[in-house]
Amino acid sequence: MTEKQEKILQAALQLFAKEGFHATSTSKVAKLAGVSEGLIFRHFGNKEGLLHAILAEGENKLRNLFVDIVMESEPKQVIRKAIEMPSRIDVSDYDFWKLQFKLKWELEINSDKKMEPLKMALTNAFIKLNYESPELEAQLLILFIDGIGSAVLKGSSLNPKEMIQFLLTKYEL
Amino acid sequence: MTEKQEKILQAALQLFAKEGFHATSTSKVAKLAGVSEGLIFRHFGNKEGLLHAILAEGENKLRNLFVDIVMESEPKQVIRKAIEMPSRIDVSDYDFWKLQFKLKWELEINSDKKMEPLKMALTNAFIKLNYESPELEAQLLILFIDGIGSAVLKGSSLNPKEMIQFLLTKYEL
DNA sequence: ATTAAAAGTGAGTAATCGCTTACAAAGATA
DNA sequence: TATCTTTGTAAGCGATTACTCACTTTTAAT
Numbered sequence: 001m002t003e004k005q006e007k008i009l010q011a012a013l014q015l016f017a018k019e020g021f022h023a024t025s026t027s028k029v030a031k032l033a034g035v036s037e038g039l040i041f042r043h044f045g046n047k048e049g050l051l052h053a054i055l056a057e058g059e060n061k062l063r064n065l066f067v068d069i070v071m072e073s074e075p076k077q078v079i080r081k082a083i084e085m086p087s088r089i090d091v092s093d094y095d096f097w098k099l100q101f102k103l104k105w106e107l108e109i110n111s112d113k114k115m116e117p118l119k120m121a122l123t124n125a126f127i128k129l130n131y132e133s134p135e136l137e138a139q140l141l142i143l144f145i146d147g148i149g150s151a152v153l154k155g156s157s158l159n160p161k162e163m164i165q166f167l168l169t170k171y172e173l
Numbered sequence: 174m175t176e177k178q179e180k181i182l183q184a185a186l187q188l189f190a191k192e193g194f195h196a197t198s199t200s201k202v203a204k205l206a207g208v209s210e211g212l213i214f215r216h217f218g219n220k221e222g223l224l225h226a227i228l229a230e231g232e233n234k235l236r237n238l239f240v241d242i243v244m245e246s247e248p249k250q251v252i253r254k255a256i257e258m259p260s261r262i263d264v265s266d267y268d269f270w271k272l273q274f275k276l277k278w279e280l281e282i283n284s285d286k287k288m289e290p291l292k293m294a295l296t297n298a299f300i301k302l303n304y305e306s307p308e309l310e311a312q313l314l315i316l317f318i319d320g321i322g323s324a325v326l327k328g329s330s331l332n333p334k335e336m337i338q339f340l341l342t343k344y345e346l
Numbered sequence: 347a348t349t350a351a352a353a354g355t356g357a358g359t360a361a362t363c364g365c366t367t368a369c370a371a372a373g374a375t376a
Numbered sequence: 377t378a379t380c381t382t383t384g385t386a387a388g389c390g391a392t393t394a395c396t397c398a399c400t401t402t403t404a405a406t
Contacts, residue, residue, distance in 0.1 A: 002352095002353070002354095004353080004354075005353095020193075020195060020278075020279050022193060022195040022196040023195045023279075025392075025393065025394080026393080026394060026395080027392080027393080027394090035354080035355090036354065036355045036356065037355095037356085037394090037395085038354075038355065038356075038357095038395085038396080038397085039353075039354055039355075040395095041394085041395060041396080042352095042353075042354075043353085046394075046395075047394065047395090101278060102278045102279070104278075104327065105193075105274060105275045105277075105278045105279065105327075106193050106196075106275070106278065106279060108327065110327070110328075110329070112329055112330050133339060136335065136336065136339045139331055139336065140317070140336065140339065140340070143316075143317060143320035143321070143324070143331075143336075144313070144316055144317065144320070146320060147316035147317070147319060147320045148316065151316070154277065154278075154281070154283070155283075156283070156285055157285050158312055158316075162309065163309065163312065163313065163316075166306060166309045166313065167313070175382095175383070175384095177383080177384080178383095198362075198363065198364080199363085199364060199365080200362080200363080200364090208384085208385095209384065209385045209386070210364090210365090210385095210386095211365085211366080211367085211384075211385065211386075211387095212383080212384060212385075213365095214364085214365060214366080215382095215383075215384075216383090219364075219365075220364065220365090
């Protein structure tokens with residue numbers, strides 16, 4: 001990975017997250033990265049290739065968020081860590097997560113698969129705690145986590161910390 | 174409102190909802206509407222004007238969804254109707270609602286204001302039912318409604334009817 | 347030092363973008 | 377019927393789009 005390659009990825013992430021994929025031209029990316037436009041196509045083939053390179057690089061970030069939850073054996077801790085997920089995302093990663101949420105709508109990328117490990121962990125946790133509908137409980141919780149994350153990244157008026165605390169008491173944690 | 178004007182609005186809504194605003198060209202809209210491209214600019218000024226015309230026409234749809242809830246005086250019925258909102262959206266209006274969700278990310282349109290009446294109605298309902306944190310309860314429920322709606326429009330694997338039923342039992346309705 | 351591959355540039359491409367304009371057809375008013 | 381306004385078209389505008397290509401520079405291995 002060359003220095004200029006990283007510059008391109010960084011610039012593209014920033015612009016895609018702020019303006020969207022279609023609204024960002026390769027010439028803008030090149031200009032922000034301080035690079036000739038041709039270099040983008042040399043390294044990434046085309047504009048979509050650039051996007052996929054960003055997404056591939058960020059896969060670890062999702063995995064890293066999940067691993068701490070999935071490894072946890074204590075069911076109450078699993079639920080607790082899941083609820084606290086949105087507050088654990090680093091400010092320096094905001095662009096990446098914003099891009100993820102944006103792409104779910106701009107290109108119709110289904111995020112169900114990515115959430116599967118989290119859903120499994122939560123389902124098992126609810127089973128251990130003898131909830132009546134563990135799978136639905138898991139899906140509901142994921143719905144909330146997704147909603148809070150979305151609110152944070154969109155700069156909604158919702159207070160995330162307050163909402164997270166509220167949810168923790170709801171689940172008696 | 175001319176016949177061709179409506180054709181334009183209909184075609185634009187369809188394309189904006191499917192491909193997104195930036196990814197849809199005015200020439201595509203004109204072609205689908207069976208109209209010369211210039212007519213779009215005659216009637217709506219520019220591409221953004223076309224978007225705003227669609228949004229303005231659809232404002233009533235949001236209002237109509239809310240009025241039934243806000244008019245309700247029985248607090249349990251308020252919550253019930255709010256939870257059932259996602260199942261009350263007509264299939265023929267899918268494009269419009271999909272566009273709404275898309276625009277929240279593509280252009281950064283804040284939907285907090287639009288949800289305000291719903292939030293007020295829900296907060297009052299929770300107050301009447303002596304919930305400890307009525308405002309947070311309202312926000313949480315809105316988070317859920319938004320999530321369900323989003324899942325339906327994106328064609329997620331989540332089963333909306335099942336989830337709605339599940340929530341109704343959770344709120345003892 | 348030689349050489350081959352990789353990295354990088356800058357000028358260019360055809361196609362498409364949002365939009366304008368000159369003009370014709372259709373309606374409405376008198 | 378004559379006139380004025382609205383509705384509609386077709387061609388074309390400059391700018392920008394994603395992308396290519398001929399070329400130079402840098403890197404790295406022999």
